[in-house]
Amino acid sequence: MRWRALALALVAGLALGGGAGVAGRHYLNQLDVVAPLPGATVVNAVPISTVSSVDQTLPSPVPLPEHLLLQVPYTTQAPEGNWAQRQHTCEEANLTMLSAYWQHDPSVVIDPHNADATISALLSWQVQQWGSKDDLTPTRLGELAKQYYGYGYMLVPDDPQAIREQIAAGHPLIAGVRTHGLGNPNYPGFSNHFEEQGWSVSHYVLVIGYDTDGVWLNDPGITKGRGYHITWAQLAHAIDDLTQHQPALSEGQVLLVAGPEVPTPAKPGAKSQGARPS
Helix, strand or coil, X not given: CHHHHHHHHHHHHHHHCHHHHHHHHHHHHCCCCCCCCCCCCCCCCXXXXXXXXXXXXXCCCCCCCCCEECCCCECCCCCCCCHHHCCCCHHHHHHHHHHHHHCCCCCCECCHHHHHHHHHHHHHHHHHHHCCCCCCCHHHHHHHHHHHHCCEEEEEECCHHHHHHHHHCCCCEEEEEEHHHHCCCCCCCCCCCCCCCCCCCEEEXXXXXXXXXXEEEECCCCHHHEEEEEEHHHHXXXXXXXXXXXXXXXXXXXXXXXXXXXXXXXXXXXXXXXXXXX
């Protein structure tokens, strides 16, 4: 069955090219079952503070744990296998995982129907509000999280210490990358089409954990994308790869943090909302 699917996918890619070929290649990964991740750590997530800029540091345990892995529900960007319609929905898939995490969804894998409905709702909102569902920069993705979910967001540097601090605070991070730069050999064409356009493409992944060697990712681009490990250098390379090949979508060596926000303190003398005028 798998080899028959492989043959059909290759024929589709050769005959139809471009997006159809990618859709066929992604279909192969749909045949595999995503297993639960071992070693997840219970972390009491704290709200996001967006007061500081990109160089924000968080109060965190000293020293930080050498290993932390957050239990973040997983979905692909085509949860119902509809890859042809979901080639450009990695942004929405990342927000779907992120919102499930912040809502304390205990699922290992988000129900495919629910995940697909959320992705569709996010796409519909973008079209209605912004007139487009084009690929987003990290800041624009943060704006989507803010306007759709009411989340606060900020960009933090792609620095191991900064990432450790965010994970230790219970904050998954979204990274804009180019797929094959991640080093996941399960990506179609990884061994013989590593840097070719149409094989390695712009993408978003969710950083859900770290250890001394690197980070764990939830990658919605393939079904073998849940909880795989890459080195710190691979993460930096994948972000740089995006900057080099698609600079319009990159904002440099940064990652996006988004989630429920620390309430902004009221200014002295300001009236609370709904207060009667004096």
